[in-house]
Amino acid sequence: MICEPIFKKLKVGEHVMWDDQCQAAFDKIKEVLSSPPVLSLPVAGLPLSLYLTVTDTAIRAMLAQTVDKEERAIFYISKKFLDYEVNYTPLEKSCFALVCATKKLTHYMLSYSVSVYSKMDPIKAVSDFVADNPIEETEVVDTWSFSDEDVVHVEDDVWDLYFNGASNYMGYGVGILFISPVGEHVPVSIKLDFNVTNNAAEYEACLLGLRSALDLGVKKLLILGIYIKSQSLALYKTRIEELENYFEDIQYIHLPREENQFIDALSKLDALINIPDHIDNMPICVERRSSPAYVKAIDDAKEGETEPWYTAILKFKETGEYPSDLAMRGKHALRMLSAQFIRTDDGQLYKKMAQGVLL
CATH class of the missing domain: 3.30.420.10 (Ribonuclease H-like superfamily/Ribonuclease H)
Structure with missing residues (x-):
């Protein structure tokens, strides 16, 4: 895990000394943050690939999809092992990684065909364990009797x-x-x-x-x-x-x-609702807002100008300067709004969403 050398220094009772490992981890973090991965939406009808990586201290997973011979990242998962989880065997850690990914990506796995790629095969390990440890039944089990048989089975189409x-x-x-x-x-x-x-x-x-x-x-x-x-x-x-x-x-x-x-x-x-006689359709628009209402305090697009809405944000991220005609309230709103965005080295602006997703 990239941050592991720094995390070790944060433990209670640990002697804090910034060493070469901490500096290397810090440089790696800066490199990753300056070139963030852009996630894509999955394309319906195409299978997904789940890549699992297990280290001594953490698990990582990436959900991807190949579209036009190009593999696109859809979702990232990262989890640091707790103290007792570190004692798991490598195979147990692989199974644990699969369980964590399944819980996090349930909505994808129910809608798409997913192939799992891992150094160890956790699915085969579970199936082998079940085969080697059958449940002893005192009664004959009716394989055609299900507790949810009254639930209608819905096919994919x-x-x-x-x-x-x-x-x-x-x-x-x-x-x-x-x-x-x-x-x-x-x-x-x-x-x-x-x-x-x-x-x-x-x-x-x-x-x-x-x-x-x-x-x-x-x-x-x-x-x-x-x-x-x-x-x-x-x-x-x-x-x-x-x-x-x-x-x-x-x-x-x-x-x-x-x-x-x-x-x-x-x-x-x-x-x-009352619809006038001369109108056949009256559409109702339901919008989703990802930013608070105070964003409107920034007049970043004057009448007649063709600059995009994010011009003031991008300029503030680059130089720290405010538009010349912006009032004190607008400056405060611009600072709060800019904190929700990341500017990369190539001048691209990305919106920070939940769980570190960049749009």
Whole structure:
């Protein structure tokens, strides 16, 4: 581990003497920080590679993906061994590294095919151990009996569809949410300009979801929502059965409204909102902010100028100078904002995110 010589000096009772090893570690840290790795987003459909490295004092892992014959880093993991973990055997340390990586990268491993590369093979070691130490059973185990057999098995190419309808004194609306096999969320909401009951609104939402799924080219669908049995709604049921014939596989799960809160809120929003007669679509934009509101105190892009928004930040990181027309409050905001960025030797500016990720 790069920082190990410096960490040893920080222990209680340790004689602090800056030596050549500490200086070499410090120089290495500066080199790494001045040329930070840029992480990439994984490309859906391509396998991932997990590289595990184990030393006497720490474990490291890198998740990567090869795209167009170029290997791109996606995620880094580093952990220093605790005192008792140092006593593990090399094989135990390799298994421990795999466990740590699996816990940290669960969301990737559930969505992608992952190949593990390590000097030792922790997976083979675990399988050999299980084979050599079978569990003695006093009763015959039914291999076809599972505790979670009531859970529907979803294949990789199955889409999830959540739906809900709302009817109240303000109006009527339906909301649906698609979740693709790779975890992409596609919400859709529609306001109904005709009178429907609560039960009919649920069927309207389900029909909207089925038609939208066909438009998206979905062949396998898992539908989650509230199902109403009513003879007065037989026409809705007939239409749903007609659309079901266009899918290769379609399954239903009853989901109470309290467990379907996002779609419930979406459908109620449609019912409450008033859309003018001359407007067919009224988009709702939900943004994600990665910086606090005080950033707006910096007027880094005057009207008519073509400089990018980060010009003042980059100049401050290079020279420590403020824009000439910046007030005291703006200078304070610029200092706080600049602390969230790193400037490399080649003049590139990167945003520091959680866990050391640079964007």
